[in-house]
């Protein structure tokens with residue numbers, strides 16, 4: 715029987731004194747120009763292409779004890795928060811055979827010029843920091859997109875003082891195949907101001923992190939995928955990248971195209987760590 719499920723994640727953005735945001739389930743997106751270097755380089759996140767995903771993970775996780783395997787992950791791969799990003803215990807991610815993913819970025823009418831640019835830039839930056847593992851094509855037809863990014867007017871949004879929702883991420887799936895993956899971003903914060911460029915950039919990076927498969931938040935404040943950031947510009951951390959590398963080394967439960975037998979033979983069953 716054909717069953718369709720719709721999952722909506724809510725990005726709760728906390729705008730405090732107009733300078734930062736907090737997201738609770740999802741994130742916000744932003745990107746700017748061609749200037750990829752505007753994001754801070756406090757942590758170098760670039761990984762060897764050969765290690766994205768982790769080709770020898772299957773050989774590392776030989777134990778049948780998931781706790782032992784998680785310990786091994788920490789020791790061999792480094793900081794990560796893989797157990798936080800399995801959505802209901804499921805691995806939801808894209809099939810690399812379908813890269814480049816097709817991205818549609820809507821028009822942000824009346825917005826600062828940097829809004830749409832920051833979204834473009836964030837996608838490009840994810841591609842750069844994964845050493846070209848993730849690739850994206852930008853298209854003009856939303857119906858053909860794997861991921862749609864849309865901008866929302868803020869009327870009707872519930873705010874608690876300066877705190878409020880900044881974006882929504884949603885996807886549906888039918889027979890374990892992803893459909894209708896989208897990110898919706900509010901144009902203005904709860905003070906009815908446009909988001910500052912560096913905040914918007916961080917939000918863009920964070921939201922794309924969610925949509926790439928990091929369906930949860932890091933417990934560590936310095937990670938891009940932490941639920942709250944008090945500073946404007948935050949780049950992906952080693953832990954963010956490691957978690958994504960692990961995620962793409964596991965056989966997904968929900969994806970956008972069937973994982974082939976050849977692919978599966980190189981991947982780790984989810985049961986090894988969950």
Ligand SMILES: [Zn+2]
Nearest residue numbers: 737739740741
């Ligand atoms: Zn988030």
